[in-house]
Amino acid sequence: MTPQDRKDLFKRGAIWAFILVELAFFSIVGDAISVSDKAFMNVDNMLLLLKQSAPIGIIALGMTIIMINGNIDLSVGATFALAAIVLLDSMTWPFMQSLGNWAIPLAWVFALLTGVALGAINGLIVWKTGVDAFIVTLASMLGFRGLVFMYNGEQPTSHLNWTLVDFAEAQFLGLHTATWFLLGTVLILWLVMTKTVHGRNAYAIGNNREAAVNAGIRVGPHFLLNFMLIGFLAALSAVVFYSESGSVNPNDGMLYELWAITAVVLGGTKLAGGYGSIISTLGGVIAIQLLRKGLGHIGADTQTVNLVIGLILIAVLILDRQLNRKGQEELKI
Amino acid sequence: MSDQTPVLRLEGIVKTFPGVRALDGVSFSVLPGEVHALMGENGAGKSTLMKVLGGIHAPNEGQIFIAEEPTVMTSPMQAKAKGVVFIHQELSLADELSVAENIFLGELPLKGLGRVDWAKLYADTDAILQTLNVGFDARTRVGDLSIANQQMVEIGRALTVDPRAVIFDEPTASLTDAEKVVLFEVIADLQSRGVGIVYISHRMEEIFKITDRISVLRDGQYRGTLNTAETDEDEVTQLMIGRSLDLSRNESHHQMGDIALEVRGLGCGSLFQDVSFAVRKGEVLGFYGLVGAGRTEIAETIFGLRTPSAGQILLDGQEVHISSPIDALRLGISLVPEDRKSQGLVLSMNCRDNMTLPQVDDLTAGPFVSDGAEVAIFDQYRDKLDIRTPGWRQIVGNLSGGNQQKIVIGKWLSMRPEVLIVDEPTRGIDVGSKSEIHNLIRDLAAQGFAVIVISSEMPEVLHVSDRIVAMHSGRVMREFTSDEVTEDNLIQAISGITEKIA
Ligand SMILES: Nc1ncnc2c1ncn2[C@@H]1O[C@H](COP(=O)(O)OP(=O)(O)OP(=O)(O)O)[C@@H](O)[C@H]1O
Ligand SMILES: [Mg+2]
Numbered sequence: 143m144t145p146q147d148r149k150d151l152f153k154r155g156a157i158w159a160f161i162l163v164e165l166a167f168f169s170i171v172g173d174a175i176s177v178s179d180k181a182f183m184n185v186d187n188m189l190l191l192l193k194q195s196a197p198i199g200i201i202a203l204g205m206t207i208i209m210i211n212g213n214i215d216l217s218v219g220a221t222f223a224l225a226a227i228v229l230l231d232s233m234t235w236p237f238m239q240s241l242g243n244w245a246i247p248l249a250w251v252f253a254l255l256t257g258v259a260l261g262a263i264n265g266l267i268v269w270k271t272g273v274d275a276f277i278v279t280l281a282s283m284l285g286f287r288g289l290v291f292m293y294n295g296e297q298p299t300s301h302l303n304w305t306l307v308d309f310a311e312a313q314f315l316g317l318h319t320a321t322w323f324l325l326g327t328v329l330i331l332w333l334v335m336t337k338t339v340h341g342r343n344a345y346a347i348g349n350n351r352e353a354a355v356n357a358g359i360r361v362g363p364h365f366l367l368n369f370m371l372i373g374f375l376a377a378l379s380a381v382v383f384y385s386e387s388g389s390v391n392p393n394d395g396m397l398y399e400l401w402a403i404t405a406v407v408l409g410g411t412k413l414a415g416g417y418g419s420i421i422s423t424l425g426g427v428i429a430i431q432l433l434r435k436g437l438g439h440i441g442a443d444t445q446t447v448n449l450v451i452g453l454i455l456i457a458v459l460i461l462d463r464q465l466n467r468k469g470q471e472e473l474k475i
Numbered sequence: 476m477s478d479q480t481p482v483l484r485l486e487g488i489v490k491t492f493p494g495v496r497a498l499d500g501v502s503f504s505v506l507p508g509e510v511h512a513l514m515g516e517n518g519a520g521k522s523t524l525m526k527v528l529g530g531i532h533a534p535n536e537g538q539i540f541i542a543e544e545p546t547v548m549t550s551p552m553q554a555k556a557k558g559v560v561f562i563h564q565e566l567s568l569a570d571e572l573s574v575a576e577n578i579f580l581g582e583l584p585l586k587g588l589g590r591v592d593w594a595k596l597y598a599d600t601d602a603i604l605q606t607l608n609v610g611f612d613a614r615t616r617v618g619d620l621s622i623a624n625q626q627m628v629e630i631g632r633a634l635t636v637d638p639r640a641v642i643f644d645e646p647t648a649s650l651t652d653a654e655k656v657v658l659f660e661v662i663a664d665l666q667s668r669g670v671g672i673v674y675i676s677h678r679m680e681e682i683f684k685i686t687d688r689i690s691v692l693r694d695g696q697y698r699g700t701l702n703t704a705e706t707d708e709d710e711v712t713q714l715m716i717g718r719s720l721d722l723s724r725n726e727s728h729h730q731m732g733d734i735a736l737e738v739r740g741l742g743c744g745s746l747f748q749d750v751s752f753a754v755r756k757g758e759v760l761g762f763y764g765l766v767g768a769g770r771t772e773i774a775e776t777i778f779g780l781r782t783p784s785a786g787q788i789l790l791d792g793q794e795v796h797i798s799s800p801i802d803a804l805r806l807g808i809s810l811v812p813e814d815r816k817s818q819g820l821v822l823s824m825n826c827r828d829n830m831t832l833p834q835v836d837d838l839t840a841g842p843f844v845s846d847g848a849e850v851a852i853f854d855q856y857r858d859k860l861d862i863r864t865p866g867w868r869q870i871v872g873n874l875s876g877g878n879q880q881k882i883v884i885g886k887w888l889s890m891r892p893e894v895l896i897v898d899e900p901t902r903g904i905d906v907g908s909k910s911e912i913h914n915l916i917r918d919l920a921a922q923g924f925a926v927i928v929i930s931s932e933m934p935e936v937l938h939v940s941d942r943i944v945a946m947h948s949g950r951v952m953r954e955f956t957s958d959e960v961t962e963d964n965l966i967q968a969i970s971g972i973t974e975k976i977a
Contacts, residue, residue, distance in 0.1 A: 338591060339585060345571065349570065350567070356531070357581035358553075416572075
């Protein structure tokens with residue numbers, strides 16, 4: 143094992159170690175101040191936690207790919223809301239109602255296609271104009287959100303389909319449907335990023351775009367594909383979440399982009415691109431959800447939770463820098 | 476040879492950038508199995524010509540022929556598909572990725588469903604690394620390699636396809652002698668397979684050793700082609716810069732002052748140990764050794780970039796503690812780093828701002844940086860170093876490689892340091908400017924500065940130094956005065972053959 147391997151292993155393990163620390167901390171502190179008579183680390187609680195991680199988790203996984211590629215996508219929250227509206231509203235369309243339960247997969251397809259289309263818009267603009275993804279998706283975030291409001295004003299869009307709710311609440315091998323979607327996405331994206339040419343080229347582009355261009359990699363199509371992928375995942379996240387809840391408010395999904403980015407960064411992916419891992423992002427997602435739940439468990443309110451997450455994020459980044467510097471034979475900066 | 480069809484031919488190529496006519500009707504051709512040198516001063520347009528050929532720049536006018544077939548090169552990918560492989564002057568690698576992925580960047584082997592065939596990738600890469608005879612494997616992260624090894628990775632890229640023509644743009648700038656030998660073997664092998672080679676370099680010895688013909692560019696214009704066997708360095712230099720140069724050894728002996736900088740028993744972990752030397756005011760001390768001998772690390776330690784694990788540094792006889800470059804600069808020590816791109820320049824900033832970067836604090840008028848003072852400094856060093864740029868507003872990233880290096884040197888010279896350390900000062904610099912930089916170094920010494928020159932080029936060390944320290948794997952092997960040094964005993968010393976003689 144080379145020192146580099148050891149460093150890599152350490153970096154990848156760090157987020158999981160952090161999760162263990164959180165678990166221990168909340169269990170012990172929860173016991174000590176006994177605000178709740180329930181144990182923190184019980185199985186149901188943990189299964190629920192995974193389920194609750196799914197919506198942002200699925201988006202964060204897509205964001206990992208976008209960021210490895212050297213871009214960013216701020217429009218995912220709005221895409222999420224728009225896909226949710228398409229999902230719920232399409233089931234009320236007359237021809238859909240005549241289809242019985244077949245309307246469900248069709249509604250899913252509509253929602254997912256919406257996500258892919260919105261992602262494609264972002265991707266094409268970034269590719270064809272060369273404008274920075276931050277700016278492009280900032281604009282489309284506002285634009286997509288505008289569409290959400292145009293759809294139904296300030297009113298929520300609702301439609302409850304009990305077959306769908308049953309499906310969403312089902313548990314298979316103990317895990318909820320949403321958790322399966324999350325884990326399935328992890329597996330597929332991990333394969334894409336580590337095993338396919340597209341994934342490896344995404345790393346190369348994010349790491350050194352000029353080198354990639356010089357090597358004859360067509361950067362634009364890779365961008366487009368990744369934006370379509372994250373659009374799809376934002377819609378998938380909506381499908382998973384709204385199948386159960388059945389009602390979408392026009393403000394739903396706001397700030398999801400920032401939570402997703404937080405989870406990705408916590409998982410060690412570089413904001414500048416070229417380095418990152420799908421599995422670590424899953425760790426980042428779980429770590430944040432644990433923090434929220436755990437702080438709730440010991441009686442903290444939402445504001446405190448946000449403050450703590452912010453502080454931890456900064457602490458993690460400082461630590462990460464420190465560790466990276468050690469590796470370089472102590473060349474000071 | 477002349478009855479063969481050229482593997483590639485360029486005809487009347489014109490390429491302009493805003494404010495620069497980089498190529499002005501250049502024609503050039505390469506025959507199969509030939510090594511064709513492309514020479515010219517910094518900024519003459521060599522890299523630009525090759526970028527036109529490689530599909531990176533579209534020419535304003537002119538035609539490209541591949542095997543006498545008119546071709547429009549639209550992208551690097553297309554050039555590669557046509558069998559034209561380009562080894563870039565500036566390293567063009569993704570440092571978070573493995574060696575294998577970099578070598579096969581853009582052409583990873585597939586095995587269905589878009590999956591990477593890792594087994595094949597690593598096997599193919601290891602085969603290439605075998606021919607290159609390097610000491611790292613396919614899985615190594617490129618960011619963990621030395622610059623020389625990264626250069627070898629870059630060279631490895633030429634070996635992935637069956638090329639028609641390979642362009643080497645200053646491939647040896649950071650290679651050791653042993654690595655150069657390997658490179659020349661690779662070139663000879665390509666040559667024997669009928670591949671046409673374009674070889675860009677500023678090093679005359681290499682050019683005369685391996686090339687068949689030499690074409691010369693000057694200010695974007697084609698100046699002629701010579702048969703290597705029928706010409707000599709002087710003729711090529713004449714063609715390149717319009718005059719001859721004196722590249723003899725340093726014989727000047729001016730008055731030297733007190734010891735300016737002394738180092739006693741300095742060590743830094745495993746990088747180097749027990750290094751002692753002193754440099755006087757008015758003296759040029761050369762550090763010669765193979766890449767990796769620890770010379771750069773010594774310089775970085777003196778400049779406060781590394782923390783020494785043992786030893787003392789004395790300045791004017793006083794022990795000093797330098798814990799950061801800020802300390803070093805305050806004490807009058809400047810370092811011109813070896814890798815200009817990553818250590819010396821802000822590529823996206825203009826020429827003037829790069830040059831005045833370390834001293835903008837001192838150039839203020841009230842709360843604002845004084846434009847006039849900055850421009851004055853820039854103008855002074857542009858003239859002194861003959862930096863070719865349309866003006867100070869030019870972005871440094873757009874300058875030719877050699878002119879970038881001059882900006883870095885100008886930057887530290889303008890600080891007027893007492894002790895100036897220059898690490899590989901003329902890497903990638905043309906013969907004309909090289910001798911100017913050498914003269915500049917000698918001048919600085921004559922004015923009473925203490926100068927330390929680190930170089931891997933023997934003629935350079937011999938030419939500029941008053942004394943030479945020979946290093947081998949982190950240790951000082953021997954110190955020579957310019958009277959006792961010969962090429963032979965210097966080579967012996969740095970290869971670790973001789974016992975340490977005090
Ligand atoms: N992208 C660009 N934009 C503007 N000017 C450029 C650009 N690329 C090159 N130039 C200019 O074109 C001229 C030729 O540059 P080029 O890099 O071809 O020189 P070179 O012969 O390779 O020099 P060196 O030996 O220093 O590498 C220079 O004056 C340079 O400043
Ligand atoms: Mg060049």
